[in-house]
Amino acid sequence: MAKVLGVGGIFFKSKDPNGLLAWYQQHLGLPRESSDYANFFPKMMPQGGCTVFSPFEDATTYFSPSESGFMFNLVVDDLDGALRQVRLAGAELVGKIASYEYGRFGWFLDPDGNKVELWEPSASE
Template sequence: MQTGAFRTPKSGIVSRFEPRSPAAPDIAYMDWAGHHRDRVGLGIGGFFFRAKEPDALARWYADHLGVALPPESYDQRSWEQQQGATVFAPFAADSDYFGRADQPWMINFRVRDLQAMVAQLTAAGIAVEVDTEHYPNGWFARLADPEGNPIQLWQAEGADRD
């Protein structure tokens, strides 16, 4: 059974996570006070945001990034992604990492082949900025959707490689 502990960067609180059983290692942990807690270890079930033209923007994501359109009924299955690393990281309110000061979020998509994805997007006339630095966790590129929302593409390496 995998167990561990970590110190949160800002609070300094030490949190222990201890799965309840090897059969369900990612659904529960033990908090700093020794209480069992459930967690959202199954993954992100949706990403919802406001758009000026939601139908057109959903079509752009489907056409250029392969993100399936939302189901039209409850009988249709939602878009599925390959299981893999996900970073969930709040940033300081004054961070310029997302671009515009009024931009509260940025989405990061994992890609299998960053060069191929960049070529596909640029061939479609979409501006993509490739980060030339190779990080221990992989390669990155940035673009924006038609409404100016920042998108980061990530070809994972190291511990996060699929």
């Protein structure tokens, strides 16, 4: 049987795709090799980081207050710094930072109103 080896991309609609990508490049340091997309290679992932594929129940409120049917998670090297950067760039922070044995999480709404989860993996992973 053929098997999935990983997530090959996150694709979604935006009213201003190039502007939204530029916002992420400027305020969260996404790679700038293109004005159309950003590549993340496995060697960029910190120890303890991974990609999660997790369908949620249709009635979930986890993505709230966004009205989008999806939420994406970005791994960051400094959660507090990343949240400060996006807040200063006009993003609305959502909820309180949550800490678990596998890392710390924070959330914001991007310029398109998408809820984004930031994850700083624990160094001990």
